[in-house]
Amino acid sequence: MLRCALTIDDAPGPPGDVSSTLMDGMRRALERHGVKRCVAFVIGERVAGHEAELERWLAAGYELGNHSHEHAAATHLPARAVAHSFERCHAELERLGAFANRRERYARLPFGDRGKSPAERDAIRRSILSLGYTLADVSINLHDFVYAPLLESALADNRHADAAEVERRFANQARDGLRRSEQVTTLQSARGAISVPRDFAHVIALHFVPGTERFLERLLSAWSAHVGWVSLADAVHHLRALRRRRRAQWRDRGCAARRALAGARYGARAHAARREGGPAAPSRRPQRAALASLDALRLRCANDAQSNDSAARGADRDPVGQPDGPQRHRSEHPR
Numbered sequence: 116m117l118r119c120a121l122t123i124d125d126a127p128g129p130p131g132d133v134s135s136t137l138m139d140g141m142r143r144a145l146e147r148h149g150v151k152r153c154v155a156f157v158i159g160e161r162v163a164g165h166e167a168e169l170e171r172w173l174a175a176g177y178e179l180g181n182h183s184h185e186h187a188a189a190t191h192l193p194a195r196a197v198a199h200s201f202e203r204c205h206a207e208l209e210r211l212g213a214f215a216n217r218r219e220r221y222a223r224l225p226f227g228d229r230g231k232s233p234a235e236r237d238a239i240r241r242s243i244l245s246l247g248y249t250l251a252d253v254s255i256n257l258h259d260f261v262y263a264p265l266l267e268s269a270l271a272d273n274r275h276a277d278a279a280e281v282e283r284r285f286a287n288q289a290r291d292g293l294r295r296s297e298q299v300t301t302l303q304s305a306r307g308a309i310s311v312p313r314d315f316a317h318v319i320a321l322h323f324v325p326g327t328e329r330f331l332e333r334l335l336s337a338w339s340a341h342v343g344w345v346s347l348a349d350a351v352h353h354l355r356a357l358r359r360r361r362r363a364q365w366r367d368r369g370c371a372a373r374r375a376l377a378g379a380r381y382g383a384r385a386h387a388a389r390r391e392g393g394p395a396a397p398s399r400r401p402q403r404a405a406l407a408s409l410d411a412l413r414l415r416c417a418n419d420a421q422s423n424d425s426a427a428r429g430a431d432r433d434p435v436g437q438p439d440g441p442q443r444h445r446s447e448h449p450r
């Protein structure tokens with residue numbers, strides 16, 4: 116059984132007209148499926164006005180983590196500004212009682228961006244750790260923020276066939292991600308990509324965006340037989356042990372030689388698979404194909420919505436599939 120820790124980023128939801136039922140809906144889905152542990156990573160500046168949902172989340176036994184105050188990419192800011200952003204969000208989380216009863220403190224950098232230079236990255240990491248946080252990486256990103264707006268717009272326009280198609284594609288993409296993860300997955304480390312074996316406890320990321328509620332429901336129904344849900348602390352502990360082991364391997368065998376060997380092995384496996392028509396080697400860019408195949412559907416939704424709009428409501432509505440959210444989120448956790 117694959118062990119996974121579930122995390123949901125960008126709490127309590129998108130800026131502006133955040134649906135106040137979004138967090139409650141996600142929480143109820145977790146409770147219905149008996150998932151006892153989930154960390155919601157909070158954007159500090161979006162807390163005001165949503166304290167009640169965040170407190171209900173904590174009261175249900177789930178956790179809150181620090182996702183910075185403004186959700187800016189660390190590459191675009193000096194290290195001191197990033198540190199300040201995490202401090203401000205920390206103050207919000209303290210105010211909500213997120214760390215009462217010695218609860219764990221987790222932090223996640225927006226977009227998985229650790230900073231623009233080794234010195235900056237080190238300074239950012241140290242400043243976050245100095246607040247008592249554990250940095251929580253992601254090993255399976257489900258890209259729900261790409262699918263969710265398509266689902267929402269299809270439902271809003273009563274295009275039920277398109278809505279079902281989006282849900283089906285999300286489920287397939289998530290299932291493929293999980294299958295690949297059962298075999299092997301790849302993580303970026305300071306020394307390059309490392310292969311991770313199947314005994315690794317994964318960290319899954321979803322996002323608080325309207326529409327994801329349905330994906331979460333579907334995912335928990337489909338995955339409950341294959342996945343054992345563990346705490347983020349356990350998954351991170353596992354990841355650290357694995358990295359220590361890998362670091363020792365890099366040291367022992369020589370970084371360059373090992374990297375060349377890994378590349379040659381991958382190339383040979385892929386070549387053999389192509390020649391024999393057998394199962395393909397795991398893709399290095401696994402979700403890219405699934406996301407690219409969404410473009411046709413996105414375009415169709417946009418065309419449908421535009422014709423619906425001009426027929427029924429005039430042309431004052433944004434074309435479907437091109438809201439600000441997913442464009443902005445496109446590069447989130449790019450790996």
Ligand SMILES: [Zn+2]
Pocket residue numbers: 124125182186225226447
């Ligand atoms: Zn985020």
